Amino acid sequence: MSSPLQLYKYERFTAQSLQNLKDQLIYFGSPLAFNDPYDCALSPRIKEPTDADVEKLRSHYLAKPEIENGIRREFEKASPAVLRDMLLRIGQKTLDDMIKRFLSQRGVSCFSEKKDNLLMWSHYGDHCKGFCLEFSTMADPFHKIKKVRYTQDMPILDIVPILCGEDSDPVSDLYCTKAIDWAYEHEWRAIHNQTGTAYRYPSEALTGIYFGPDMPLTAIEIIALVLAGQNEHVQLWQGSRSKFNFSVEFQPVNYISHLEAKRLGLLGTAGT
Template sequence: MGFNDPYDCALTPNIESPSDEETELLRNKYLSKADLADSQRYEFTTKSTQELRELFLRSAHGAIKQSTDQFLKTRGVTCFSEKNDDLLMWSHYGGRYKGVCLEFDTEVDPFGKIKPVRYLPELPKVAVASILLHNTFDPVLELYCTKSASWSYEREWRAIHSGAGTRFVYAPEALTGVYFGPDIDTQSVEIVCLVLAGQNEGVRFYKGSRSSTEFRVLFSEFTYTSHLQAKKLGLLP
């Protein structure tokens, strides 16, 4: 499945040009490498500071584009939200109010590796000098958890996976709640509750309804009782 945001995981960031001092530090760092080829050593030695700065910038642009293209082909992303009552979220991802929203315990694996998405009003900046000098690629990795401020209503968290197109499972105890959309049919509620009753009896169920005073979905908890249980309890004839 693709992203509905054309910038998602495909950002071309603004790469900050290294200062003269940073460029010289980078020159010395590469010249100190024992395995540097003679041709490369000559290039780093003879180029002016301005020429070297332009070289680093071209290399950075190429490396980030390659990383982005490779990411979209080889990595997977699982997306979550902090909210369960937003109208747009239910419309876009909740089957137009006929689906379900799952609540997870984030202390249980694999949810410990999820990271919050940051929302920015403009494309992010990446300091190539900092990356090359300190060997940290965290700023590049953050690009895959960065979106336009237009999407901030999603309050998204996401997990990055090493394999694309892979289905991941979670331990039954990780699921703590199921929120049913306001327009879900009774049969679907019955099926979900029956399946979960045999997997995790601690899951709590909530039925959604439209608020009469706010633009949001309200939820009320209910206790599921199967047909057989109801008969045993004398609740049915």
């Protein structure tokens, strides 16, 4: 599935978010810090193997030259029902271990298709006092970004391709599955091999910044000055509450610093 042309990341106005903006960094944090309790407590059900699945797994394990003779005989003699129960236990342990490794080792960074959702501005944009970064998905790290799937039911995983070595990373898809209550986020996730990693994106990846309706003018000026020194092509947008629907509307902002306004004889228009 192809990603949208732009994706958005909501930020609070903090020293850390300013530093990340100045250094052009996207941070990949641990899923253990996410605010959805099911992000870190997924207990996916395992699809019960069919008779054909059981025989496929039996053949797969018997073909391993390193398998111990006792285990080999057990696989050879076990009935489909006994072997099915054995494989379900093996599969559950394998899956639990993969989830544990993912949570402790992998880093995730979250983005949205939407820049004008009130809940997003409230939850992630510091109650409309923060800002929202617009990224072009043509640049890294968006080439392998995954769309979050929203569902009412807990995921069901097929253990057969996992045990046969045909699916080496089922947990990434698992952690791109969320409860349908979160569907308003229209989320996409980028996953890094190591948690706590700060990825430096190319300057052309950042194409716009949207300011929340309640973001102080001083904060807007600080961000504009940071961009003026390194990302002049980035378009700035001022947000306001729509008078017609429950959303945030944006108008382009052309920032002029106080010194530039003074030089041009435009005193009184600085910051407009």
